[in-house]
């Protein structure tokens with residue numbers, strides 16, 4: 001629904017710009033997705049109008065990142081002025097951008113042919129300066145222009161190539177792939193935040209078998225995460241993969257993952273989620289010997305399916321795996337999350353001083369409940385004062 005509204009809005013934006021005498025098209029992912037019969041995620045508009053003109057035509061639009069001349073309209077429609085990009089510093093970001101009035105120049109600064117097709121939603125025509133449509137039909141990810149130059153300008157494109165090839169199960173065009181293998185080691189020059197973001201998209205995307213194949217065969221994985229010796233486990237993951245599960249599969253067996261977390265700028269939370277999966281991977285073997293309260297506390301973790309899947313990807317469907325997944329499937333919330341028998345107010349009524357000891361007592365009581373040792377409030381109160 002929201003998407004339909006975006007499509008409508010993106011069409012009207014193009015209409016308005018064209019009506020004011022400018023060239024304006026949809027471009028990038030939305031055109032590619034639409035030609036593939038997929039639902040676009042969001043709509044990007046490219047135009048010959050300069051940012052200040054766009055701002056004048058659409059009151060309420062906002063300029064984001066002044067130097068990039070992108071205007072945000074409504075929730076998520078980007079209106080970017082045609083540009084060519086000159087002088088990349090150090091394979092990272094362009095030092096300067098030059099606004100252009102020709103769409104063709106805006107096409108050739110983009111990364112891959114399938115990402116550089118324009119579409120005019122008013123006339124319903126596609127405008128393709130780079131052979132993107134035939135590559136889309138053939139299922140090929142091909143750098144625009146000389147791949148060495150293009151990957152040299154912005155090394156992040158090395159990972160973007162992997163992402164698009166994996167996502168669509170497309171082949172990497174031979175010269176594009178050859179350049180990737182030659183230039184793979186340059187990926188380490190990219191800022192950790194950008195790497196992190198791109199890896200997140202790859203790891204949570206579909207077709208991890210292909211992602212792994214391209215990452216390993218190109219040498220990108222060796223350059224980025226030389227620690228990972230058994231990253232192929234990634235290919236055994238199935239279903240929707242969370243980012244922490246993806247990283248955990250990559251890092252399984254790595255002695256100390258902290259340098260990786262640092263290099264890829266993990267937040268504390270992300271680091272914790274991944275380290276927790278890796279740490280508990282070992283505990284799996286002992287599940288059947290755990291006390292019932294420990295076991296239930298483990299099985300009721302919000303990310304229990306990630307724990308199960310990491311174990312399965314690493315060791316296969318072991319008896320511990322079958323035991324745990326059967327328990328998860330069969331134990332309902334009333335067993336894993338029974339209503340508390342007592343709470344802090346009951347402890348106060350017993351004459352206990354509120355304090356940190358309260359949570360200890362309540363945890364002991366819950367343990368006893370999870371183990372089936374107590375069932376009633378009276379038993380819980382007796383245990384609390386014991």
Ligand code: ATP
Nearest residue numbers: 027028029030041109110111112115116154156157
């Ligand atoms: P997605 O569906 O994943 O968002 P997308 O094609 O929209 O795919 P974005 O990262 O949103 O990808 O970028 C939008 C467009 O901007 C791309 O289609 C491409 O034309 C261009 N682009 C993005 N990043 C780069 C880059 N590093 N180098 C060159 N062009 C780029």
Ligand code: MG
Nearest residue numbers: 028029041042
């Ligand atoms: Mg996009």
